[in-house]
Amino acid sequence: MTYSTEKLQEEKVFKDPVHRYIHVRDRVIWDLIGTKEFQRLRRIRQLGTTYLTFHGAEHSRFNHSLGVYEIIRRIVDDVFAPRSEWDQSERLVSLCAALLHDLGHGPFSHSFEKVFDFDHEAFTQAIILGDTGVNRVLSRVDESFPQHVSDVIAKTYENKQVISLISSQIDADRMDYLQRDAYFTGVSYGHFDMERILRVLRPREDQVVIKSSGMHAVEDYIMSRYQMYWQVYFHPVTRSSEVILTKVLHRAKELSEENYEFAMEPYHFVSMFKGDVTLQDYLKLDESIVLYYFQMWEEEKDPILSDLCQRFMNRNLFKYVEFDPSKEYKKLNKLEKLFQQAGLNPEYYLVVDSSSDLPYDFYRPGEEEERVPIHLMMPSGELRELSRQSDIVDAISGKRRTDHKLYYPKDCVMNDSTHKEIKAEIRNILGIN
Secondary structure (H helix, E strand, O other): HHHHEEEEEEEEEEEEOOOOEEEEEHHHHHHOOOHHHHHHHHOOOOEEEEEEEEOOOOOEEHHHHHHHHHHHHHHHHHHHHOOOOHHHHHHHHHHHHHHHHOOOOOHHHHHHHHHHHHHHHHHHHHHOOOOOOHHHHHHHHHHHHHHHHHHHHHHOOOHHHHHHOOOOOOOOOHHHHHHHHOOOOOOOOOOOOHHHHHHEEHHHHHHHEHHHHHHHHHHHHHHHHHHHHHHHHOOOOHHHHHHHHHHHHHHHHHHOOOOOOOOOHHHHHHHHHHHOOOOOHOOOOOOHHHHHHHHHHOOOHHHHHHHHHHHHOOOOOOOEEEEOOOHHHHHHHHHHHHHHHHOOOOHOOEEEEEEEOOOOOOOOOOOOOOOOHHHOOOOOEEEEEEHHHHHHHHOOOOOOOEEEEEEEEEHHHOEEEEEHHHHHHHHHHHHOO
């Protein structure tokens, strides 16, 4: 028996609120879970700052990664295994890519990426291919195996079926996070009939398709995703906390570049501020580290950094008004000048934030990002693109929804102890009392 086929003497299980149990029999998977790089995901929340809006959203990237692995395990072992169009030799690379797909996420994930111009997928590949415990486990399978797993993450792997299982418009990643995020936030939007979808998945040439009898379950999934984005992921309070988090990091970076003397020196951030972060520096960061700095920076002499950290740590968030920057840019210019006159740096205290989502799309030649459509397999064996069969999906297909908000510190704007007339004008423009 080789390492790639070695099984544990006894199956290991993780009790899970979404899938009931997560089953591990493969030695490779068990060893990957035990690496320090994978265990780090316990200290990174799946939904970033969303816990400040939905107090139950404390689940981690570790939870989610195990969930994606379990969905893929069920597909390749229970649904695809007996089918001739599935190559069973791709089983292990599929399981490993599913487990490791989010390995490169940093603390507070997407907010962190914006500030430092990071790409979590690039870091995922760097961990898989670098001098890490994960790489050592994967290399025991075969010296080329880490590259194969990395290629799946990068969407360059030669077997497109494997890629579509983990990254497509209906994949194991989305199927897990929609249900998991709905469970932990307490909302009902993200629930759909995953059992039905798994039963009707079929490997077909270079993609994974859905039997036409499962179309209604897929419609439910698409609508669940649509609702979750606008009710949870783009919730305006969560966006406010992300704005403040981002501005804290921007301020600390700016102060570092100005050689400001921190009372609490940001050792963990130095290489990031300089733009030469190493993989080892990156792996030392998790959310507990970031929150420790934020708590210490509440006492900093710099009033902006101190104030923003206090706001984030104590959930004294910015308020917002609806705002269209393409039509109201003159209003924004006026507000920026007034904020400056009122002693509020508009760079940090007046922020336009935009959210955008495309719930489903089909491939259009010439587009930069190729969106592989969901195909239904008709009883005849013919493939038809989902929106051609579903009126529900057709109604939202290709329609991008965008939302803009203007965030500001209402408590400062309402405080008339200084700059009374200027603040009155600010309130008048914002339309607040």
